[in-house]
Amino acid sequence: MTDHHTSQSDESAAGTGRRKRKRCRRRCGDGVCKRLVDLDAGETGTVERVGRRGRRRLRSMGVRRGKEIKVCSKHPFGGPVVVDVGQSTVSLSRAHARDLEVATEG
Amino acid sequence: MSVPSRVLLMRHPNVGKSALFNRLAGTSITESNYPGTTVDYTESELVRSDGSVPIVDVPGTFSLSPSDRAEAVAVEMLEDSPAATVVCVLDATQIERGLNLAVEILERDRDVIVALNMFDEARREGVDIDVDRLSELLGVPVVPTIAVDGTGIDALQARLDDARNPSVQRILERVADEGPDGGESEPSIAVADPSPPVDERTPADGETGGDDRTPDEDGENALGTGQRWNLVDAIVARTVSYRETDASLSDQIGRLAVSPRTGIPFAVAVLYGVWTVFSAVAGFFTDGYFVPLFDDYWLPWLQSAFPMEGSWLYFLVVGDPTATNSFEAFGVLTSGLFVAIGVVLPAILTLYAILAVLEDSGYMARLAVLLDAAFRRIGLDGFAIVPMVLSFGCNVPGVAATRSLETEKQRFLTMTLLSVFIPCGAQLGVMLSLIPQYTGYILLYLLAGFFVFGAVLNRLVPGSAPDIVIDIPPMRQPRVANVTTKLSVRVRGFVTTAIPFVLLGVAVVNVLYLGGAVEWLANTFRPVLSGWFGVPGETVPALIAGFMRKDLAVAQLSAVSMTPFQTITSVVMVSLYFPCVATFAMLIKEGRESGGVLKVLGGALATLLAALFVWGGLLRLIGIALGVA
Ligand SMILES: Nc1nc2c(ncn2[C@@H]2O[C@H](COP(=O)(O)OP(=O)(O)OP(=O)(O)O)[C@@H](O)[C@H]2O)c(=O)[nH]1
Ligand SMILES: [Mg+2]
Numbered sequence: 220m221t222d223h224h225t226s227q228s229d230e231s232a233a234g235t236g237r238r239k240r241k242r243c244r245r246r247c248g249d250g251v252c253k254r255l256v257d258l259d260a261g262e263t264g265t266v267e268r269v270g271r272r273g274r275r276r277l278r279s280m281g282v283r284r285g286k287e288i289k290v291c292s293k294h295p296f297g298g299p300v301v302v303d304v305g306q307s308t309v310s311l312s313r314a315h316a317r318d319l320e321v322a323t324e325g
Numbered sequence: 326m327s328v329p330s331r332v333l334l335m336r337h338p339n340v341g342k343s344a345l346f347n348r349l350a351g352t353s354i355t356e357s358n359y360p361g362t363t364v365d366y367t368e369s370e371l372v373r374s375d376g377s378v379p380i381v382d383v384p385g386t387f388s389l390s391p392s393d394r395a396e397a398v399a400v401e402m403l404e405d406s407p408a409a410t411v412v413c414v415l416d417a418t419q420i421e422r423g424l425n426l427a428v429e430i431l432e433r434d435r436d437v438i439v440a441l442n443m444f445d446e447a448r449r450e451g452v453d454i455d456v457d458r459l460s461e462l463l464g465v466p467v468v469p470t471i472a473v474d475g476t477g478i479d480a481l482q483a484r485l486d487d488a489r490n491p492s493v494q495r496i497l498e499r500v501a502d503e504g505p506d507g508g509e510s511e512p513s514i515a516v517a518d519p520s521p522p523v524d525e526r527t528p529a530d531g532e533t534g535g536d537d538r539t540p541d542e543d544g545e546n547a548l549g550t551g552q553r554w555n556l557v558d559a560i561v562a563r564t565v566s567y568r569e570t571d572a573s574l575s576d577q578i579g580r581l582a583v584s585p586r587t588g589i590p591f592a593v594a595v596l597y598g599v600w601t602v603f604s605a606v607a608g609f610f611t612d613g614y615f616v617p618l619f620d621d622y623w624l625p626w627l628q629s630a631f632p633m634e635g636s637w638l639y640f641l642v643v644g645d646p647t648a649t650n651s652f653e654a655f656g657v658l659t660s661g662l663f664v665a666i667g668v669v670l671p672a673i674l675t676l677y678a679i680l681a682v683l684e685d686s687g688y689m690a691r692l693a694v695l696l697d698a699a700f701r702r703i704g705l706d707g708f709a710i711v712p713m714v715l716s717f718g719c720n721v722p723g724v725a726a727t728r729s730l731e732t733e734k735q736r737f738l739t740m741t742l743l744s745v746f747i748p749c750g751a752q753l754g755v756m757l758s759l760i761p762q763y764t765g766y767i768l769l770y771l772l773a774g775f776f777v778f779g780a781v782l783n784r785l786v787p788g789s790a791p792d793i794v795i796d797i798p799p800m801r802q803p804r805v806a807n808v809t810t811k812l813s814v815r816v817r818g819f820v821t822t823a824i825p826f827v828l829l830g831v832a833v834v835n836v837l838y839l840g841g842a843v844e845w846l847a848n849t850f851r852p853v854l855s856g857w858f859g860v861p862g863e864t865v866p867a868l869i870a871g872f873m874r875k876d877l878a879v880a881q882l883s884a885v886s887m888t889p890f891q892t893i894t895s896v897v898m899v900s901l902y903f904p905c906v907a908t909f910a911m912l913i914k915e916g917r918e919s920g921g922v923l924k925v926l927g928g929a930l931a932t933l934l935a936a937l938f939v940w941g942g943l944l945r946l947i948g949i950a951l952g953v954a
Contacts, residue, residue, distance in 0.1 A: 260584070272792060273792055273794055275388065275390060275550075276387060276388075276794050277794055278550060278554070279387040279388040279422060279425065279426070280387060280422060280794060280796055281419070281421055281422045282794075283554060291580065291583070291584065292583060292584035292585060292588075293585075294585050294694065294695070294697065294698055295585055295698070296698040296699075297698055297701070298585070298694075298695075298697050298698035299694055299697050299698075299707070299795070301583055301584070301694060301797070305419070305421060305422075306418055306419045306420075306421070306450075306452070307419050307422070307796065307797075308579075308583075308796075308797040308799075309794060309795065309796055309797065310583075310690075310693075310694045310697075310707075310794065310795040310796075310797055311792075311794055312697070312706075312792035312793060312794070313792075314792045315792050315794065
């Protein structure tokens with residue numbers, strides 16, 4: 220079920236790029252709001268909203284609102300996104316990364 | 326406060342609880358550098374001047390709302406021991422999330438003492454912690470410890486009786502009273518703020534209402550998730566300061582090992598390196614030392630010295646009086662001893678040493694990240710690599726390690742696939758010694774089967790692969806002491822449980838021979854064996870031995886005269902078919918706890934039959950296509 224969902228949202232993200240961009244241009248804090256999955260390796264931001272998916276787990280690992288987050292690497296073929304947050308390094312699945320909003324400078 | 330009735334060590338995964346437990350209780354349970362090493366609790370006695378108290382190493386948990394079986398064990402332990410003293414083991418380098426769980430435990434009214442473990446690493450990484458102030462704010466003793474070298478263990482022991490259970494309200498007040506340290510760090514002390522914290526207000530939350538709440542949260546002592554984090558932030562702002570330090574070499578290696586461009590070649594190099602080291606070192610001892618010892622001295626001596634040649638006892642103990650090598654004699658004290666000590670022991674010693682280094686380095690979690698995408702295709706997630714890698718040592722701990730996987734489906738898939746497709750170290754050792762030129766290919770063929778059958782099972786079994794979050798530990802240099810402890814524990818296990826089984830296996834096969842059962846079975850199964858797989862009926866004794874030990878089964882095959890391709894096919898068959906009794910017992914044990922024995926065993930047996938006939942038959946077709954079968 221999860222897999223199914225994942226591939227579906229992949230398609231819709233590709234298909235409706237415009238809508239996605241509109242949503243992401245929303246301003247938040249003093250930057251632009253993006254989904255974590257749209258950041259490139261090396262980019263940083265501040266966690267703005269942790270999606271419902273796996274929120275409890277992510278929070279208990281220290282991924283929560285207001286924390287600075289840095290993308291270390293993104294794995295190909297829908298693999299995980301590795302981030303540095305606080306003092307820890309955590310690997311999130313793509314689905315988590317799509318569901319996590321980050322405020323960035325640019 | 327009072328003498329504790331029971332001591333629980335609780336914490337996040339991978340903060341060094343087991344290390345601390347070993348120092349406190351003088352035991353040697355497994356310490357590894359990846360989250361999820363301890364999947365069950367271990368109980369021991371803590372000896373004190375005034376008698377001893379039970380002490381329990383609880384599996385690591387990220388919060389008190391468990392998300393896998395190992396975590397559920399942790400929470401049950403806490404709930405079942407209302408009077409226990411809880412030693413909260415914190416990773417000093419990651420103090421925030423540690424404190425979060427500590428506060429959660431305090432909310433549950435337990436006497437708590439905090440051990441700030443990994444204090445050495447914290448210092449190295451520029452994390453300065455004001456221990457006294459932390460202790461004052463929390464109202465419980467806080468003891469810095471370095472579990473691996475024993476620093477602070479005595480202090481921790483001495484202060485166990487001072488464990489306290491301060492109310493969270495009091496902590497909130499103390500923190501609010503004190504005001505932030507130095508004035509400039511601002512985490513708004515929203516602890517006194519009655520409005521729900523900002524991220525609790527997001528609309529999505531309404532739908533998940535129950536998700537964040539622990540059963541206890543309606544109690545007066547309970548905080549919401551957001552409030553708890555605010556409190557933690559406030560405490561950290563008052564007690565911890567971070568200095569910038571340069572990334573160390575191991576940090577850099579760790580980073581390179583987990584990014585795809587560098588990590589994948591690195592992983593290939595590591596795995597290939599493991600394979601070559603394993604085959605070279607194991608072969609070095611077996612061929613260079615044990616083969617001459619057994620073939621030139623032990624075997625001829627026993628053949629001539631043992632009385633009653635031609636009797637059943639001679640056949641049982643010595644085997645073939647004319648055999649010239651220890652594989653083929655097939656007596657309990659000839660082949661049995663040789664396989665167990667001469668071949669398998671060096672192999673598993675080497676393999677366990679390599680595994681211990683892999684486990685301690687922190688590389689496993691990185692491998693899990695790299696392989697996540699591939700494993701997701703077969704309904705598993707990257708963390709399935711842990712049971713899989715452990716299975717190469719022995720399938721039994723491999724099956725046990727599936728507990729750290731989140732869903733029943735994943736546990737079933739992993740358990741089944743690894744007990745069917747992963748050859749254990751003992752079996753690999755014998756293969757390397759008998760057919761070194763083919764072992765690598767057989768292994769690759771079996772791994773291919775793992776993925777093909779995984780993909781099929783993934784379609785057949787209902788359920789989903791959850792999205793996982795992997796906490797990546799820092800790379801650490803494996804400690805020699807820890808590696809040797811692990812090795813000695815595992816080798817002792819091998820000597821006491823595996824060696825008797827190998828000897829018994831030889832005896833059982835020989836008795837069946839004497840009774841004529843082997844011949845009867847060979848005739849019965851010959852049509853299937855030669856018709857479907859293209860191997861002679863004489864492989865039957867190997868298949869019988871395979872019930873007991875896979876290593877023995879492969880050794881048994883050496884006595885059958887076959888073409889090289891038939892040998893390969895029969896080795897593949899021995900690997901695929903019935904898991905050895907020890908693994909089988911573990912499947913029953915774990916099956917009982919994840920979805921029912923019948924379901925798990927039934928599924929596993931159906932898979933192995935399908936795998937045996939399909940994958941074994943396919944190999945024959947490949948052989949025919951290549952013109953070698
Ligand atoms: N430098 C340093 N390393 C430590 C310390 N304590 C533990 N370690 C290492 O940290 C790793 C994790 O230790 P474990 O004792 O297995 O951790 P655990 O909390 O039992 O982990 P799980 O069983 O997975 O929940 C091991 O590699 C230990 O050698 C410490 O004080 N300092
Ligand atoms: Mg442990």
